[in-house]
Amino acid sequence: MKNTFIDFLNLGMQPLANSYIQNKNINKKERKYKLIIRFNENNKLVSIKNTFSSKDMFNDEYPYRSSTSKTMSHHLKQLAQNIKKTKPKKILEIGSNDGCFIRNFNRKKTIGIEPCSNVEKITKKLKYNTYPEYWSPKLATKILKKHKKVNIIFSSNTISHIKNLNEVFKGINIILDDKGLFIIEDPSLLECLKKNTYDQFYNEHIYIFSYLSLSNALRKHNLEIFKIEELKIHGGSNRYFIKKIKNNIKLHKSVNLHKYKEEKYGLNNLKTYFNFAKRVKKSKNKLLSIFKNCKKNNKKVIGYGATAKSVTILNYCHIDNSMIDYFIDTTFDKQNKYTPGTKIPIKKYSDLINDKVDYVFLGAWNFKKEIFNKEKKYIMNGGKFIIHTPYPKIISK
Numbered sequence: 001m002k003n004t005f006i007d008f009l010n011l012g013m014q015p016l017a018n019s020y021i022q023n024k025n026i027n028k029k030e031r032k033y034k035l036i037i038r039f040n041e042n043n044k045l046v047s048i049k050n051t052f053s054s055k056d057m058f059n060d061e062y063p064y065r066s067s068t069s070k071t072m073s074h075h076l077k078q079l080a081q082n083i084k085k086t087k088p089k090k091i092l093e094i095g096s097n098d099g100c101f102i103r104n105f106n107r108k109k110t111i112g113i114e115p116c117s118n119v120e121k122i123t124k125k126l127k128y129n130t131y132p133e134y135w136s137p138k139l140a141t142k143i144l145k146k147h148k149k150v151n152i153i154f155s156s157n158t159i160s161h162i163k164n165l166n167e168v169f170k171g172i173n174i175i176l177d178d179k180g181l182f183i184i185e186d187p188s189l190l191e192c193l194k195k196n197t198y199d200q201f202y203n204e205h206i207y208i209f210s211y212l213s214l215s216n217a218l219r220k221h222n223l224e225i226f227k228i229e230e231l232k233i234h235g236g237s238n239r240y241f242i243k244k245i246k247n248n249i250k251l252h253k254s255v256n257l258h259k260y261k262e263e264k265y266g267l268n269n270l271k272t273y274f275n276f277a278k279r280v281k282k283s284k285n286k287l288l289s290i291f292k293n294c295k296k297n298n299k300k301v302i303g304y305g306a307t308a309k310s311v312t313i314l315n316y317c318h319i320d321n322s323m324i325d326y327f328i329d330t331t332f333d334k335q336n337k338y339t340p341g342t343k344i345p346i347k348k349y350s351d352l353i354n355d356k357v358d359y360v361f362l363g364a365w366n367f368k369k370e371i372f373n374k375e376k377k378y379i380m381n382g383g384k385f386i387i388h389t390p391y392p393k394i395i396s397k
């Protein structure tokens with residue numbers, strides 16, 4: 001069947017999300033692309049139109065570290081504890097980052113795949129077996145020769161970052177034991193649309209999966225989803241439990257339940273996406289009016305968490321250094337740099353009260369609970385946050 005792509009949202013010219021600018025490069029021209037989101041009416045896949053090569057995005061300067069958030073560390077630890085109960089012989093993780101997940105297991109039991117060599121060094125130093133390569137059928141064959149088949153393949157926020165899904169799933173079929181499980185976590189399209197979190201779209205998120213689209217892509221490779229867990233992490237993600245079709249595990253009721261929710265919301269219908277696009281435009285205008293108001297009243301506004309997601313918001317809404325003084329971020333590799341496109345300085349984490357901050361734009365809104373817990377003093381002193389989801393507003397709890 002011929003693919004029919006329909007563009008439904010234009011988020012304007014954008015820089016690469018994780019390309020934080022060093023001081024010495026501040027006047028250099030940045031690489032930019034048009035961020036257009038499209039829906040494929042045949043296979044129901046939502047994707048970005050203009051893509052970059054993996055090498056352009058995931059290289060030895062990649063700044064993101066999964067372990068910077070306690071919420072994420074705890075989340076992956078819990079999953080690891082559940083997996084341990086099944087006594088797997090070998091676990092492979094695609095996109096092992098700084099080892100946030102594999103660190104919960106005995107070194108002999110895990111294989112990590114992490115193509116960003118600066119990040120891969122972290123797990124290698126801890127003596128975890130890590131391949132500094134991109135996931136592919138070739139790599140799967142190489143690992144198979146050395147380690148035999150694996151019982152669990154896990155991947156958190158990585159499969160949606162790889163353009164060629166056919167190659168991804170071919171690799172899975174090569175290395176996964178016939179009775180093994182492939183578990184992936186990625187942002188939920190349903191939650192993204194419900195919460196108007198259009199910032200989930202940026203160059204690294206080539207796809208935002210729904211059950212409807214992912215199951216179509218898997219079926220071509222004799223793989224199927226047999227259970228879905230709806231997760232709160234990253235503002236709403238799905239954990240898909242996938243098996244080979246020939247493995248007779250019973251279908252869990254969560255699959256049909258989630259499918260029903262997606263169909264009821266209209267993820268099958270183009271109209272749903274055009275309606276989302278209308279809400280995104282409204283969201284932009286409202287957010288801009290909040291920022292303009294702050295500026296008019298000489299309020300000090302800073303950003304909290306220089307996320308990849310916030311790059312989409314800032315560039316789409318044209319929010320720059322005239323509206324946000326600086327960002328604070330706990331990630332060492334982002335500090336003393338500038339936000340891509342909008343060139344807002346990023347500082348290391350500092351006290352919001354001493355810095356006399358009036359409003360804090362929550363770039364890391366997905367960790368609101370963790371951040372609000374940490375910033376009790378600021379909140380008690382009347383400190384306020386600006387958030388864009390589900391619609392732009394000022395909040396203090």
Ligand code: DWN
Nearest residue numbers: 064068069157204305307308309328329330331364367
């Ligand atoms: O899919 C992806 C997700 C999982 O991670 C990647 N493509 C890239 C990255 O996206 P992101 O940058 O939008 O992710 P996070 O996890 O929302 O980033 C949180 C940022 O906020 C980090 O830079 C750390 C920072 N932070 C902070 O400064 N103080 C986070 C917390 C919780 C804090 O207290």
